[in-house]
Structure formats: structure tokens, C-alpha cells
Amino acid sequence: MTTLDATATATAATPATTAKLDRAAFAREWEDWHRDHETRRADPHGFLAVTAIHWLDETPTRYDGVPGNWWTDATGPVVELDDGESLVAADGTGITGRHAFGPIVERGGVVVRAGDVAVEVARRGGRDIVRPRDPSNPYLARFTGTPTYLPNPRWIARGRFVPVETAREVTVGSAAEGLQHVYEVPGEVEFELRGETFRLVAFNGHAPGTLTVLFTDATSGLTTYAANRSLEIDAPGADGGVLLDFNRAVNLPCAYTDHATCPLPPAGNRLPVGIEAGEKTPIERNVADIADVAGIV
Template identity: 30%
Template sequence: MKRIIISFLALVLFLPSLGFAQNFDQSEFEIWKAKRLKSLLSETGWLNLAGLYWLKDGNNTIGGADGNDCQFPTEHSVGKLGNIYLEKGKVYLKDVPANATITVKGVPFSGGLIFEEGKESPVLVHQSLRWFIIKRGEKYAIRLRDLESEYVKNFKGIEYFPFQSNLVLKAKFVPTKGRKLKIVDVTGRVYEEESPGKVVFNVAGKEYALLATQEGDQLFIVFGDTSNKHETYGGGRFLYVDMPKNGEEVIMDFNRSYNPPCTFTPYATCPLPVAENKLPIQILAGEKYTSHY
């Protein structure tokens, strides 16, 4: 049986924005937590990921039976769903058998083009499964979700540190030009992201800085601290900060530090903090990491 279950790049490319940030008191923190939970449990959340299957050039068989190049969960798929064909940067679904009901946006789909760079990739539906094609570098893959995933059924929620008002910080955004961060993910893959600058802040009278990338009108920060591998996830946490609107001042709320998707599922790969973003202090705010995830 050739079963390809390879984690995918979480990266920053597919994360829902968890900024939600306007006010920074405890009541707003509770609202933020509720939105965070809703995002995780949604149809496009991280908990229902069921696999990622890298495609070879030419034909790739898919379905629930042993022997498929890309074996989907047996209990939620007919044995043969068809063939995924990769040719010159385009991906097609072919040879869908009569007993394999596949739809796109509620309409039966019997095959055709399902990926072309620069165009939206349709989401294909079969029973509780949802999948579509992604491109990472020069490689193509099927990203698979299962709405009846055991990770969703067994999810017990997220644990948080108590709200820490002293970790809602006024900070300074210091822009840079032409700087790229060399980022390593949990699988060892290395890639570059442009950084618009760093956020400089004080904790207990000492100055620290964190490098950021940018998503829309927000800064995205991957950071580590000395609580990692103990109270918090060993690979660090994520944090959004709103871009400054006037001047350089921003608000950095460490209570909204949240776990990467790979804390919830084995089917995600996550960026690790760059060396400059490993703080020599504990940040006991935001999401904890516990083994029941």
C-alpha cells in the first residue's frame, strides 16, 4: 500500500486572521477566544485535516482502497474515486467511476481541470471529505479534509493562561526595507518571507524586539519564549499585531498568542521562530499547550 500522508505547509498562507483586535481588555479577550474556537471548528478549520498527498507527474490514483497512490480514509470513501493527472502545471480529475459521487458547489462533477496556477482551485466533495489542489514551490498536492475527523470529535477545547493586563503592551514598529527572513518549518523545509520590520517593546523594564511578516493590514509574528516545551508549545506561538495607523505605535497583546495548527493535527507543518524571535523570558499569557489536543 502506498499511502502518502505528508504534512503540509501551514504557513502563513492558509491561516485565518486572528487579529480581531480593537480593544484589549478582558471582555474583548473572551470574545477573541470564542472566535478562535469557532475558527478551529469550522469547515475550513485546522481540526478536520485528514491528509496531504504530494502528486507525481502523470497519473495518481485516489480512493479509499489499499493500493491507491493517494489513499483516502477508507470509512469515508469508495474504493476508487478516479485519477488525478498532473501535466505541465495543470491538474485534472479523470476516470471517475459511476459509484463515486463527487460534487463541486453542490453540482455533480464527473471530471475535468481542477487546478491551473493563477486560478481558484475548486473544492471537491465526496461524502464527508473535502479536497483541493495546492502548489508549494514546484510541487503539487491534494489537501484533504474530513468533516467527520476524529480530531474534531475528540477535541476538548483550548486551555489559556489567565488574562494578563501587564502583557498588553504599547510597542514601537520599526520598519525595514528589503529584509527577508529565512524561515524553517517543523519538517526542515526552508523558505523566505519578506519582513516589513520589527516590533520593539518593554517587559519588566527591559527592551525586546520581534521580527514580523505582513498579512494585509496586520503584522504576523512567530515567537518563542522560555515557557516553550513546558507550559507552551515547543515550536513557539503565533501572534497578530495591527499595523500602525498613525506614527509608529502599535499594541501588542500577548494574551492573544495562539498555538500553531500542528499542535492540533499531524497534517500541518508550521514555521518555527527565527533565532531573533526567541525571547529569553517567559510569556505566560495566551494559549497553553496540553497533550489532549
């Protein structure tokens, strides 16, 4: 998680305040954070190991690299394993024959094992999916790290959280064609950056009380990934103060693989300025796009 100090004042980090920072310590802390982030990203069963995404329907179907026939119905995903086939549940229990996973909540999922392959059974955009995660995936082996801008305190913005009076939901698009996601919106984050005031719609973050903003900016599609970037914000202070450290803006899985269902930013979350901070477009994605255009793959 980002280590941030919340403050009530909706002003950008000024030369006077940033001058007080130990820039060497700031850079070391950022480097440690990003190294940890990349390590988790390159986990042998992380999303870089995903080899395919299979959308389940009511027709039993067998998929390459995954044992059994898979389908879904009103009760949730089901797998029918042939004699000699098996899976292993997260608790180590063996699975054979017919196994019903039961209803899976939106953005939830379970993982079972087929040898070294982790099989993710999940629900995204109202549909059940199966995603194999194979540690031997060549894409994972090719991963050399994510390019970034150099960390710079000028991209730290102070602001405030503006909660909505009545909880509401917003529907956003997805990196997966035809899919939509619905998120609860607790409010907006207002902040000032380089003399201008902006607002971004915020979602609930991964930890209780924290916030997540998805955004694009003037660098999107140029030096940064075109579809989205994400920024985690620590829980607002008692006075609503927050701190946005854009040096910690990161890519979502769709920046690396076509087997992702990442949400797109809400309407209005496109900043008209270039946020020259945080992660850039992955090298592997650039190479894949060039090869595709050239007809190599």
C-alpha cells in the first residue's frame, strides 16, 4: 500500500513543500515499493501466467490445458472430470468426477490446481470464466519489468475527498469487448495539480476506507497505456484530506495481457494534462502490438 499523509488543504505539492523532502529517501522508498509491486506482478501464478480466458455457458466444453468438461448454469460453474482426471482444491482436497463450485460473487473467484497449473474459476461482468495460470507461460518468462517515469515529488497532489450524499453505482466499460462492470461510488477526489483543479470519480479501494481512481491523461496512448491506469489512495483523514502520489500510478492487467477484464475509467476521469509519473506502457505490449501490425503474429 502507498504510504501517504492525508491533509485537508486542496493544494498541490509546492516547491516550498517538496524542497523539505529528502529526495534520495523519497526515491529509495519508491524504488522499494515498485520492486515489491513488480515481484507480486511476476508471481508464477499471477496474471502474467494466464494463458487463456474461457467464457462458460450451458454447453459442456473441454479446454486445452485444463482437465474436464466445463459449463455454468443457474447454480454456478460446474466441471465434469473423466476417469483418471483430477483437480486439487485450495485446502488440498482432491476433486474427481462432477464438481459444482456454487454461485460465485461478482469479482470473486476460487483457484484449483491441475498439476503446476492454477485454474482460476471466477465471475466477471456477470459471466463465469475459467482462466488457467501456467508458470511455464512464455509471456511470463519474457517479462523484464515495467518501464516507469523517474519518481518526482512534483507529482504529489494534496486534495480532499468529497463523499456523495447518497450511495450510487456507476457502470463502466471493460477491456473485454462487450463486457461491463458496475462499481459503487463513495464520492469524488478533488485536487489541485500545477495550478489547476481537477475531480476524479473514486471507487472503494482494496483495504477498508481506502480509495481507487481509474484515469487516463494526455500521456495515455503515447508513453502510458491507452486504456487506463490505477491509483490507490489511503483512507481520507478526519477532515477529508487525501494525498495523491501519481508516482504510484500503475497499470492494470489488461496492459499486459488480452486475457483480462479490467474496468475502464468512468466518464470524466480523463485528465487534460499529461501525468508524466508512474508506470508506462509495458515493453512486451509494445512489441506484441508492433508484431501484430506487421503480421508476424
